[in-house]
Amino acid sequence: MAEAAVPGVRVKVRFAGQDVDGYLVERADQTDHTGRLTPLRRVVSPEPVLSPQVAALTADVAERYAGVRSDVLRLAVPPRHATTEKQPSPDRPADGIVAPHTDAEHDTGAGWAGYDHGPAFLGHLADGGSPRAVWTVAPGDDWPALVAAAAAATVRSGRGVLVCVPDGKDVARVDAALGAALGPDQHVTLTADSGPARRYRDFLAISRGARRVVVGTRAAAFAPVVDLGLVVVWDDGDDLHAEPRAPYPHTREVLLLRAEREGVAALVGGFSRSVEAAYLTPGGWAHELVAPRARLRSAVTVAIAGATDFDLERDPHGAGARVPRQVHDLVRSALTTGPVLVQTPRAGYALALACERCRTPARCATCAGPLALTSPTTPPACRWCATPALGWACRECGAHGLRAPVLGDARTGEELGRAFPSTLVRTSSGDHVLAEVPDIPSIVVATPGAEPVAAGGYAAVVLLDTWLLLGRDDLRAAEEALRRWSNAVGLVRPGGRAMAVGDPAHPALQALVRWDHAGFARREARDRHEARLPPTTRLATVTGEPGAVDDALTLLAPPAHVEVLGPVPAGPEEERLVLRTPRAHGADLSRALGDLQRIRSARKLDAVRVRVDPQQL
Structure with a gap:
């Protein structure tokens, strides 16, 4: 297996008495492991699907979010599709070569002139630099075209581009803009709706270097773009950027970790600005890209x-x-x-109903659920048990009329x-x-x-x-x-x-x-x-059954600067523990929670959910 076992390939290893999947990360002539080494069972595929950069990124994300690296790898590398893997990828475009300029592309490049320091940002990308910016888009601007212009400037410097947007509708808009700016067959899209075969085909085109411009949703943040030069996250405040599966990473944080590790340019853009994005500018990590006030007024x-x-x-x-x-x-x-x-x-239609006379919320006589209207031709019905409320009368005043406070x-x-x-x-x-x-x-x-x-x-x-x-x-x-x-x-x-x-x-x-x-x-x-809330603090929650949370609290060894709040009820038969520490000590809290997870796993204790910087408390 010496020829096929190269870093990044899928392998089978014997672990805990069974064959499990893994990735070969590195080959070395010595080890710091003091126990007995076990040989590989086999190489599943000679295709290196885990690049060194993405392998290091998954380790950073797992540590940042106090998670398990295997969970992050599941997000980063799509499942193998053997038939697709045997097919060759398209030819790789020449470095720095894009389609000839079109009028539309020229206009999008000129569109950056409407922002303070916009042309300088674009020029820095074209010269091979790595500027970082927080971009507030002016109303009416075609933001996909502006993103495509930044991507084209980066491609001309011989580097790749990664763009992450919240949903498929935005992917389609940026896809069209990239096609106009770069020409056909110069980029790929990565979305969950693509299907296993197409998604794996596009993933291989990226890892093999055949395509170096990627646009997709949150999972695309781990795309193995060769010679990456620019990462872009659009509308980072959208909750669709928050991964719902453990360890619950956020697209913005993944891309910023990647920009820091690989030394590439970063662009955080949107019509609005999240508090986390605004936190990047005071310390000089990123600069602002905004339109002049006179342009905004017009x-x-x-x-x-x-x-x-x-x-x-x-x-x-x-x-x-x-x-x-x-x-x-x-x-x-x-x-x-x-x-x-x-x-x-x-x-x-009418999602909530109330008494027309006394404004008391209308409730179902069967289960006390809220009444609602689904259309103008159907009678009021319960949103819980779907029982029609024919002849409804208010329990407070006896009136029969209904009004809709929420439409x-x-x-x-x-x-x-x-x-x-x-x-x-x-x-x-x-x-x-x-x-x-x-x-x-x-x-x-x-x-x-x-x-x-x-x-x-x-x-x-x-x-x-x-x-x-x-x-x-x-x-x-x-x-x-x-x-x-x-x-x-x-x-x-x-x-x-x-x-x-x-x-x-x-x-x-x-x-x-x-x-x-x-x-x-x-x-x-x-x-x-002032309230000691994120992003000025690192905050984490531990949620689970009361016994499991109590075990976690007993085993947790938080640093001295970590404040422990709770536990408090968090739903039916669940409790929640809140941990808070200054942002400067956030890494210590993440490491302490990671150690807790490893101890719990080794002792096979009841599961708890650990979330670092959750979107909602």
Whole structure:
């Protein structure tokens, strides 16, 4: 097996009395192991699928998130597809050679001139440098084309590019932009929807060096790109970047670890800015890429319609209306020039019902579950047991009337269709998500994350029920609300208008009006620093059955600077332990938790879930 057993290949080894899968990481003529060595059982495949860079990265990620390296390897290397492995990969493109410039590509390169230090960033990439930047995109800009221009500049320097985005819709947009900027057959896409054969074929094209530009979702962060020069993460605040499987790594952190280890350029971009991304700039690890204030003012005008903006003299009941008159006027005016996007936080029809007289939440008489409406033609029914609530009466006041305090996109589209009867109304949410809409007058009602792209941009964007996003019981409620609003407003055409219905005094809405995401992120960072919350601290949770958590607390040997909070109830028959330490000592906490996991595994104790820097507490 000497010829086939090269670093990176899959092997079978004898461990704990059974044959298990593994990867050959290194060959050496001596070892520091004091026990007896066991020979390999066999080489599964001579294909080196684990590059030295990715092998080192998996070790870093496992240590960072107090996990098991095998779990990280499962995320990094897709399952083998033997038939695909026997097929040759396409020819490798020549270093620094991309397709001839097109008008579209020239425009995207010029688009970076709209940002302070944007041309310098692009020039540094083309010269083989490794700049690092946190990029706040201006409304109306074609961000996939700008990412493709940065990728093209990096490819001309003879290096590879790795782009990670939240979902398949964004992958499709960047895929098209890369095709226009680099030419055909110059890059690959990595998504979970590709299927095992195609995904493994594209993975092999990357590991063999046949393709050096990759765009994909979170698993693509481990792609073995040869001569990597630039890593890009788009919209890093999206929770889709958080891996739901152990050890729960985040795409942003994986790419930043990779940029630091391999000494490559990094670009963290989005219409909004996460607090973690803002934390990269004060120390000089990354620099800001923002548009000048004059350009932002001309790109979009954002207004807020609050309770004081209702014309109570003309409409004495207007203060209770969901859509104020200003929004109707904006939609009516914008429909003369193009489509209008209306973002509503909830999908469905009427997701919650209450008594029309006393506002008491309507409950099912059978199981006390909440009542809801699924369509205008069906009776109210329980969301838990699906029992129809025919002849419902309020238990408090006896009234039979119902009202809907929370409306979904279907009901919103229905109301707007009645208000604008000659206008086409589309909805995009849930399992029915539109990718694009034509540049014709229409109203598009979408939930956050499901907003389709309009050809030429939207003439106006309306944000309804902003209080619902801000009212979430979550540390990141305001940050997440601003991110979702900004992603919608970012789809407006240059010079377009946007209006949000909410409290004009709320800091998140004020940041949206000013398009000052950096200032809002700094404010959030200061508040979290005072409360000793991430990212200024390293925080970890240990969750499991009470006995298992108690065992973990007994075996844990935290450093002196680690604060132990709990345990507290965390659900049915579960408890949670919270560990907190200053960011400078975060590595010590991760190592202590890693030692805990190894001790538990050796003693075969009950399982617990360990999460480092969880997205939600």
